[in-house]
Amino acid sequence: MVEFKRFTFNNGLKLIVHQDNTTPLIAVNVLYDIGARDEDPDRTGFAHLFEHLMFEGSVNVSEYDSQLQFAGGENNAFTTNDITNYYLTIPKQNIETALWLESDRMLELAFSQEKLDIQKNVVSEEYRQSYLNQPYGDVWALLRSLVYKVHPYQWPTIGKSIDHVTNATLDQVKEFFFKYYRPNNAILVLAGDIEPERAFELVNKWFGDIPSGSENKRKLPVEPGQSDPRRQVVERDVPFNEIYVAFPTGKRLEQDFYTSDLLTDILAGGSSARLMENLVKKRKIFSEANAWITGSIDKGFLAIMGKLHNNQSMKLAEELIWEEINGLKHNLVPENELQKVKNKLEASNTFAKAGILSKAMNLAYYELLGDADILNSQNEKYFSVQPSHLQNAANEIFTLSKSSVLEYHSGSKK
């Protein structure tokens, strides 16, 4: 049980405090309710580029990182399709420095053309390093654009193309900041050796006078139900073929999330899972296989992947994946096998509560979903799933007409 206190300030900022006296550190997590899904289709990659700019100085502090390092802190951040999340840990004695820095960059950034240009280059190199110059680096982008035709989940956080990032202007950056980086669009979490009342006082001091922004009502296009199978075949300079089969699933907060998560664990959650046992070990068609759900706030998708051995055909690989899928549709998962994946999730949910940083991030994310306390009820959600639920979900999710297949062929010369 992760206990916490919640406060809401007049400017709309939400604060969650979790006291943990076993550590000399405090974790600070600032979640902004803005992700790649909120981007203009012609200006993708913006949320992530902006994440970089948040480290380039604010109105009263020229160097965020130096000041934090001065106080013995360490930080990082990430952007997803749903959120942008900033986090740090700092010796508890210096917590005010962290609040000073985080509040100042929420107050206002020190916008500069020069810094924008440099970070455009950095992000372009990141794009090359993580996506273009990596074998199979474009798989996620391809899958997204195959599964989503309307919803902005169709592009990855890095953006559709480098051009979108390099074309960003300083005016767009400013507009974005004042629209999304406001206290009413943020959730602040403090986890560590601090009294909740003391945390409230300090946060009120540093964040209390930051003006709130206008309310952002999301009006994202809804992805229409898929009625025909989709397929994309690409050829790349990679050594082996890979196959991906994807299906639309539900939203993060629906019960469907837990059943589909368990389905992917039955398929691939550990060395004894079905894809590993049957397709990697027995049939020896794949060198590796996996299955996962995206778990996004809006409707996500479930994907199954296999890395083919050289002498194996794509057609057979797809058939064998469907054989596994049909097993889930036609037969109940044995109780013992279901208990296995539940136990695994119970363990990983407990491991997630072991450190202050992980707790801080999770509390922030669940608060965004509606209530930080959801963190404490995850096990029950998984435990309540029965074999019949899994079979129903399998029949619901795994239909040919809703499938998207990505054939990733090796085009290299042997």
Added chain:
Amino acid sequence: MYQKPDRIQAPDLKTIESVNYIVPEKNTLINGIPVFMQKGGSQDIIKFEIVFKSGSYQQQKTLQAFATANLLSSGTVSKRSEEINQLWDFFGATLQVDAQKDIISVGFVSLAKHLEPLLNIFFEILTMPVFPDDELEIFLKNRKQKFLVNKRKVQYLARVHFAELLFGPDHPYGKVLQENDFDNLERVDLVAYHEEYLHSGNAVCFIAGNYPENIIEQVNKIAEKFTWKKVPPKVVKSFSLQSTKTSENKIVKDQALQSAIRIGKPIINRNHPDFHLLSVTNTLLGGYFGSRLMRNIRQDKGFTYGINSAIVNLLRGAYFFIGSQIGKHVKEQAVEEVYKELKILRMQPAADSEILMLKNYLTGSFLRSFDGPFMQNERLKEILLFNQDYSWFDSYLEILKKFNAEDICRTAEKYLREDSMIELTVG
């Protein structure tokens, strides 16, 4: 009462004076294995690990240590791999195997309530593995595929070939994995490595987390059911360093969009009295986000997503390296900047503000690196491997308090001269 913040002036900082070590409780298991226990943590989680004091350095054939360690769970005298995998998964744990150059670690993290059944299977796979032929075949085939994908990555090529340049192609630290290495390993090689090295006489056990009071009793009750077959190890060849004489080396990959660079040299390890200062100097140069290399090459010039430097501590030879992936069109400029920074490091004393920032950052990092029983356990393993004790950390904290800009210049002059570096570019 509302207190208006002063946003211009940074809040006062407090210095961190000391770190609380979770001093391990030491004992010996019934099978003679020394055990170190560190209690703590807010959840009922236990980490159980056995570290064997040999790795790929001791192997007779490439991949021998790696395959032996990874196939421990592929079948025992009484259980097939499917059954073993089922057990791990059922109790929500994953067997973690880490086969390194100097050590092999085998362990798991579990909920306290599942410890007993997991210990049973853990000791069984360690003492009675059979290494079935078909499992070895599948393992090698799948790993070969992974290897062939890695070979397409410039950063992978830079890493392995840089070690080759530093240690020589025949040295166990420098030997580069080849495709046909996956075709030459046999079951007997695994059996031999297991009998010679993966046994109680060569092992140390670590337990960390919220373990019960009677943990030793609990472990012994299980451990006593299993005995190790051990044979004396063959004499391990000693290897001499055959570091290359050429300073600039290139592997060309025409289609790469970025080049991976490595610049570095063999260097003193953790047991040398200058090591703490070298470590501090390395951090200033490239060991944190605010380092010289990051500020210059990423934050001022935008040439790369990241550049860093590090000291790799191996038992029989440490090395230093600077590494990055850089856009091809700016690679020359970036490398020039790296050498410039190395020169500045030894020639120009750092400003007081930079020294103070480094001291505070490193003290905070030190505190973080001891946060909780699992981090504490990592630190303990490091000192034990190098035959050190907690005074090593105390002396590090002392150095952090004392060092000044001249110390950095002197250390850089002694160990990190730009003309002493070996350079490798891939891409």
